Amino acid sequence: MTKYQILTLKPDSSHGLHRFPARAIRSEGRRASGRIIVRSHDLHTMTIPSSVKAIGRAGAGTNNIPVAAMSKRGVPVFNAPGANANAVKELVLAALLMAARNVLPALTYVGGLRPDAPDLEKQVEDGKKQSRRRAAASHARNRRSRRHRQSGRRYRHQLA
Numbered sequence: 001m002t003k004y005q006i007l008t009l010k011p012d013s014s015h016g017l018h019r020f021p022a023r024a025i026r027s028e029g030r031r032a033s034g035r036i037i038v039r040s041h042d043l044h045t046m047t048i049p050s051s052v053k054a055i056g057r058a059g060a061g062t063n064n065i066p067v068a069a070m071s072k073r074g075v076p077v078f079n080a081p082g083a084n085a086n087a088v089k090e091l092v093l094a095a096l097l098m099a100a101r102n103v104l105p106a107l108t109y110v111g112g113l114r115p116d117a118p119d120l121e122k123q124v125e126d127g128k129k130q131s132r133r134r135a136a137a138s139h140a141r142n143r144r145s146r147r148h149r150q151s152g153r154r155y156r157h158q159l160a
Contacts, residue, residue, distance in 0.1 A: 006034070009041035040064065048075075058083065102131065 036048070036055045042064045043055070052075055055065055060081040067077050098104060109127050117123065 007036045009036065009038045009043075038065065054078065056080075102135070105134075106131065 034051060034053045036043070036052055037058060038055065039058045044064070044066050048055075048066075048070070050073075055070060055075060055077045057065060057077065057079040060079060060083075062077055062079050065077050070077050106127075109131075113120065113123055113127075
């Protein structure tokens with residue numbers, strides 16, 4: 001028997017739990033004798049046993065944990081801000097690349113093509129031309145907008 005039991009509520013991943021003895025981990029629905037690890041489960045809605053000695057939050061906030069009540073009981077509440085920072089950076093970069101290269105409109109266009117169409121190659125080439133026209137129009141709009149902002153700066157500078 002281990003010295004402690006850990007209750008995991010709605011675990012998104014078992015990554016990291018391997019550091020604890022397997023017999024110490026208890027899944028949702030069982031009593032925890034000492035510790036709780038939580039991700040998104042709302043602890044405000046459950047009765048936290050008096051045997052709980054610590055609560056760990058796998059994430060940044062603690063809005064799903066009754067921190068004031070736990071502080072009164074002397075139970076420390078831990079969180080892990082920035083634990084998913086790499087994943088967030090990867091998602092942001094992927095979204096920027098997808099937006100810059102018009103991936104979603106391209107996927108929509110390709111999804112609408114019929115693979116058995118006799119003029120499939122012509123449809124693909126027409127789609128490429130339309131994509132190039134949209135990119136050129138967007139580039140021209142950006143260029144005009146940049147010129148407009150620059151002329152405004154020059155004008156304000158002359159007034160000063």
